[in-house]
Amino acid sequence: MSMKPAMPMPKLSTDKMTASIRRLRLARFHIMRGTKVAGGAACAYARPLGFGFSQRCAEAGSTRRNLLISQPRSDLYQPVMLMALKPQRALLALAGLYVLYLAGGLVLASQAVIDRVYFFPGYSIKRPMPDESGFSPDGPVVQNLSGGVALSRRIVPGNLGSVVRIDTLRSASDSLTCFVQETGLAFRFPRHAFPAAEPAEYPAPARMLVVSDIEGNFKGLQQLLQGAGVVDAQARWRFGAGHLVFVGDMFDRGLQVTECLWLLYKLEHEAAQAGGKVHFILGNHEVMNLTGHYKYLRRKYRHNADSLGLDYARWYAPDTELGRWLRSKNVVERIGPTLFVHGGLSPEVAALRLPLVQLNALTRRSLDASQHAAPRPAEQLVRNPKLSPDWYRGIAQEEAPAAHVAAVLRQYGATRMVIAHTPVEEITPLYNGQVVAIDLPHQEHTKQGFGQALWVEGGRFSVVDNLGRKQAL
Structure with missing residues (x-):
């Protein structure tokens, strides 16, 4: 069976070899750190030397954002990215707190603990109130007729519940009576x-x-x-x-x-x-x-x-x-x-x-x-x-x-x-x-x-x- 001859290693002088090793170390550093620009240059040094950095070179050519997110940074781009990420996280946190505030407020409103929930300065959601009100004391409702005569309609408490009472007022001096069921006050x-x-x-x-x-x-x-x-x-x-x-x-x-x-x-x-x-x-x-x-x-x-x-x-x-x-x-x-x-x-x-x-x-x-x-x-x-x-x-x-x-x-x-x-x-x-x-x-x-x-x-x-x-x- 014939064997293909191995590719000969490049002949390098001691100084050239030392310089190449230094470049290789620098290249490996940049590739491992994920710096896109430096990584691309490092691959140019690595390939002629025959070292197997093809995978790292491919990674170095990927987007800087992915590399920077996936690896801890200490290079030039780290402060910039942190500045970009912190406001986003702050906004997300504020949005989360706002949602919790609204949810909690709506729960409290539904339990009649509070009357309204403010969702923006000057804007609020009022608690929906089930209206179970019905026929009850009210009035008077006074309709003016001709000649100073008026008709007064009102609902007043009676022995067996509220009753309707209609009175005719013959002159302006005739007194009206208003009864307030909640407080028991009546005024003339x-x-x-x-x-x-x-x-x-x-x-x-x-x-x-x-x-x-x-x-x-x-x-x-x-x-x-x-x-x-x-x-x-x-x-x-x-x-x-x-x-x-x-x-x-x-x-x-x-x-x-x-x-x-x-x-x-x-x-x-x-x-x-x-x-x-x-x-x-x-x-x-x-x-x-x-x-x-x-x-x-x-x-x-x-x-x-x-x-x-x-x-x-x-x-x-x-x-x-x-x-x-x-x-x-x-x-x-x-x-x-x-x-x-x-x-x-x-x-x-x-x-x-x-x-x-x-x-x-x-x-x-x-x-x-x-x-x-x-x-x-x-x-x-x-x-x-x-x-x-x-x-x-x-x-x-x-x-x-x-x-x-x-x-x-x-x-x-x-x-x-x-x-x-x-x-x-x-x-x-x-x-x-x-x-x-x-x-x-x-x-x-x-x-x-x-x-x-x-x-x-x-x-x-x-x-x-x-x-x-x-x-x-």
Whole structure:
């Protein structure tokens, strides 16, 4: 059998051999470390010497990312890759924590431990509430007839359960009675005169209590008013020349909407007699109920409407006492140096350059405008849920530029603005104190036995609780 002669080894001098060995060691180092550029050069040295580094050379030619991930690094590329990987790991960790937060929040909400879960600043998921409400005490619902005569429908407790009672009021001096089932309070009051449109600007009083988003929570409202010294235990005005400012959303979600409205109606009359004032700023839920949008209406009101023989859509019609009263209210007012608006004033609405009186009149007209008629551009803005004063969230979420907030305040001769509508966990100053957000979770707070509102005295803002304790904001 013949044997093929072995390939002769290259003849190298001692110096050349030493240099080649040095290059080979360097090549092996780079190949083993996975450096792509150096590895390619090392293969060029290794192949002529006949050493079997073909596998390592192939590995050295693979992508740098794979090599760097698979092997610990100490070369030039290590800091760069660590810088690239650390933000990715941080983002993954944050995403994981966010998912855990949402999952935990939804579980707590489903167990009624918390009322809402915030998934982004200014945005939240409210706990779905099973509505088991039904026929129960309510009213009165007062329809004005001709000659000062009115018809009062109400549901009152009876010996064998709630019963419907219908009364005819012969004159304005005939008293109405409102019973609050949750607290057991009953209060009497007459119908009173009020302007067709409230003024939009007022001088600053010595004291103001400011609250919003009660949403039919009579117990929480009474506790706040009594704790702040606005009313006594029988819900009678005790605030003298002070002002009570309600910044919208008395409707929906709660079960004493009618009772809350009548309380403020009554206090308005009593405050005027004492030199004080009750302000009612319309919120988006007032506008929704006045324009036939009942998405958040509780079952109780549909059952009660059937029992009273008066469709709910008629409860706040222009010929009812509360319907007429609500249509006299504004969407924005200036009291001293402070603007009060439920949502906020968007750049688009501010660009109309309307005085407050005209802006309020425009909104007031839209309440009874035909939903099918083509509105004028200005009317479109006050109906637009993203831009109207009762809906706009751009200021509460600090999306609006600070320059816009400053411009709006200058435009209306104010130095600060109080807004509601967008939930906050506590009364929160925004835009370096130029804006104060006050939409607190009153239902949740009432269940926990406390409440808070904004207190203004001597031009300074503070927070007051249901026990009357004040803390500077």
